[in-house]
Amino acid sequence: MSGSRITGTMFDQGSPLVNQADGQAGTGEILVVLYLRGGMDGLNFIPPIDGDNRGFYEGFRPNLKIPASGSNAALSLALPNSPNSSSEFGIHPRATALHEIYQNGNLAIVQAVGNAGSRSHFDAQAYMELGTPFVKTTKTGWLTRTLDTQPDLPPDVLMPVLAAGSSAPTSLFGEGSTLNMSNGSSIGFSNANWNYRDDIRKAVRDLYSDGFSFVKDAGLQALNAADIIETFASSSYTPANGVEYPNTGLARDMRTIASMIKLDLGLRVATVDYGGWDTHDTQDYAPNNGNYSNKIGTLSDALAAFYKDLDGSEANALSKRTTVLVMSEFGRRVRENADRGTDHGTGNVFLVMGGSVKGGVHGTFPGLRNDQLFSQTDLAPTTDYRTILSEVIIRRMANPNIGNIFPGFEEYAPLNLVEGIDLTPQYGPGQPAAPIVSEVLALGGDSLTVVWNQVDFAEGYRVEMRNDPEGDWEIVQILGRPTQTTYEATDLAQGGYYEFRVHAFNDAGNSEYSNTSAAYNRSALENWRYSHYGIIENADVAADDMVNNDANITNLLAFALNLDPLGSSFPKTDFETPGLPESFQKDNTGKYRFLKPAGRENIDYKVEMCTDLVHWFPLPIQSIGQVGIYEKMEASAPAGFHPCFFRLVVDRNDI
Structure with missing residues (x-):
């Protein structure tokens, strides 16, 4: 499959699962987690524009400060008739699209969030995404445990988790059903102009249809999901409401998530990363101009396009059951450094966006006076990040199992960020998740x-x-x-x-x-003996030179009988010459030949093939002629399986 890592759910058009997915409407809540990797500077994203903190801010950041007035001024966060209005803070002037969503009451800004427990990128990200501050040995991520304890997640949902981009984040560590992709058209079998595509699709499905292993189940689930996505997402996606996504990587990832939500495959959790926020030097050349400001604009435009694509006036609009969390591992120090940048800090801003969000500015801003700073250098955190995540999980996902999701966290105090019912949090480790x-x-x-x-x-x-x-x-x-x-x-x-x-x-x-x-x-099956395996490559080199070479026959047979993966020895005299792994014919037909001695009806033969040295499956065998006392047998791989591996398996059926 091209361009994808599917650990969890592909199938042919016409499959009942494809038909089942077509036209079904989802009803579950959807959580989208956008991680700003590198430690985003929240103080310049949501700067103070009035009051005492404005004076401290200007003193700490003489070159990097966002103006409070003029053409490059921060946009006011005052909201008429809202209890969460704030006239003392603004949002970065490049975030005009997000500011519009804020003014409509669908963006919550949480001040001074923290408790990642480290100024190291790697440690802070691990602590936050595992959901266990100061502990990196946790076996699963917080999103994985959310899904594991989700009360209303159907067991046969086709695509519960999507990681937009090339890899899944640590928050999904241990989640086997995660689908990674950058765009819908990257999922499926190669679209190259070749004759073997349908044969390979069928052969791969047949490969995973037999047996009892977890690998078989996961393989079929992967085939099923990718077939659906190939069927419905390979065509051009048209966003709703006239939205045109910007031509940026983040916007493309958000577009992918929106398109997958609209496929109604049961998506409940999606993740996306946007990196490059480690702004130690030249954070901006001037207010509203530079790397940081450009990234704020990219973030704002992508989020706004996503929200408007899902928005609608109807009660069941997708925007109303989709909540977006925007977070970063830590903030930056309040003082700019000598390189017109900022260094690793502590407290930071979190965003919550959605049609069921109670917009405004939330949380407690601790102040920027020296004695109010954390270690006299950083914005002091006043809200544990798990408080925000817990509120969304409880109120929007209707999942009260906070003890499992955030072990050791027993301080749930909702900030009234989102609509929903406050279920009683279940603290302490609840029931463990099912093993696999x-x-x-x-x-x-x-x-x-x-x-x-x-x-x-x-x-x-x-x-x-x-x-x-x-x-x-x-x-x-x-x-x-x-x-x-x-x-x-x-x-x-x-x-x-x-x-x-x-x-x-x-x-x-x-x-x-x-x-x-x-x-x-x-x-x-202890009498089965496996030959060595050989690889078929695309080269027109016939190799029948071993057919009449007795020495090679003896040597190969001994080699085959001694390579017993089951670990037991077998007397060679019991078999005499039961069959020969002949040298492999290397051509585009992908054939395996061996010699079967005449008059030995007590010997059974199988030829197996695989492409990964793990999943072997049998091939049909046919006779293609006589060579002395031997019958020459041949097995053929399905068209298109190159390169592949073959092995000969022989058994005595009378013992």
């Missing part, structure tokens, strides 16, 4: 090993097993250590079919069950 069984390993003998992920807040795990898809589950192991995430089931019947599931527990209760993952006990 990633694989069941058949390592030989009579055992299977189950592997799952470590779950935050779990005190242990219960492992259940059954050997009948319709049978009852039996607890086979209780593990009291949260870091122990494997279990080996032993003394299993040869050829037995076994299903496993896991749930986590703590004092608050049990998690939901994990996915069910199954495997056959390999002991029944």
